[in-house]
Amino acid sequence: xxxxxxxxxxxxxxxxxxxxxxxxxxxxxxxxxxxxxxxxxxxxxxxxxxxxxxxxxxxxxxxxxxxxxxxxxxxxxxxxxxxxxxxxxxxxxxxxxxxxxxxxxxxxxxxxxxxxxxxxxxxxxxxxxxxxxxxxxxxxxxxxxxxxxxxxxxxxxxxxxxxxxxxxxxxxxxxxxxxxxxxxxxxxxxxxxxxxxxxxxxxxxxxxxx
Numbered sequence: 001x002x003x004x005x006x007x008x009x010x011x012x013x014x015x016x017x018x019x020x021x022x023x024x025x026x027x028x029x030x031x032x033x034x035x036x037x038x039x040x041x042x043x044x045x046x047x048x049x050x051x052x053x054x055x056x057x058x059x060x061x062x063x064x065x066x067x068x069x070x071x072x073x074x075x076x077x078x079x080x081x082x083x084x085x086x087x088x089x090x091x092x093x094x095x096x097x098x099x100x101x102x103x104x105x106x107x108x109x110x111x112x113x114x115x116x117x118x119x120x121x122x123x124x125x126x127x128x129x130x131x132x133x134x135x136x137x138x139x140x141x142x143x144x145x146x147x148x149x150x151x152x153x154x155x156x157x158x159x160x161x162x163x164x165x166x167x168x169x170x171x172x173x174x175x176x177x178x179x180x181x182x183x184x185x186x187x188x189x190x191x192x193x194x195x196x197x198x199x200x201x202x203x204x205x206x207x208x209x210x
Contacts, residue, residue, distance in 0.1 A: 010165070036195055047106075108137035
């Protein structure tokens, strides 16, 4: 990413615009947007679980799998959704109490899963909070882990960083693909699975300074 890119080519996080577009999607497609972000951030949770030994990944993998199945058309009833959401909130609380190592990344991943569950059962707009999770986790990575000081670069210093632009680009791409699925709906489950595989592959480069 060229650090001298123009404001016209630089992507910005725009919550109001994002919320408006998510409102136009069916709940399962909006949830898929959040699930893509959760999938990209999930390696951070796995790293936290391995390094601390304080949480298990198995139940959380099952929850994410269930979210994706629901995005592809499987029914998630209100009681089950409430149970899964409670488990996510309990897990976030336990991570918050033991903020070791990759805790911030782990918390972001679980919060994004919770956003997907809310989008399935409450409002598609809740998926937009996952976008903020992705943005803030990458922000944390480049400021705390990479130790980059953007003070001298003004307000655009952080957002122009390649890691931030990469995440914003991926969010835009996911949303555009979901809007396309919404219009055509052919091979619906197959397309959702392709989104998941792509997001999983992208997870390898979320925490990259290149």
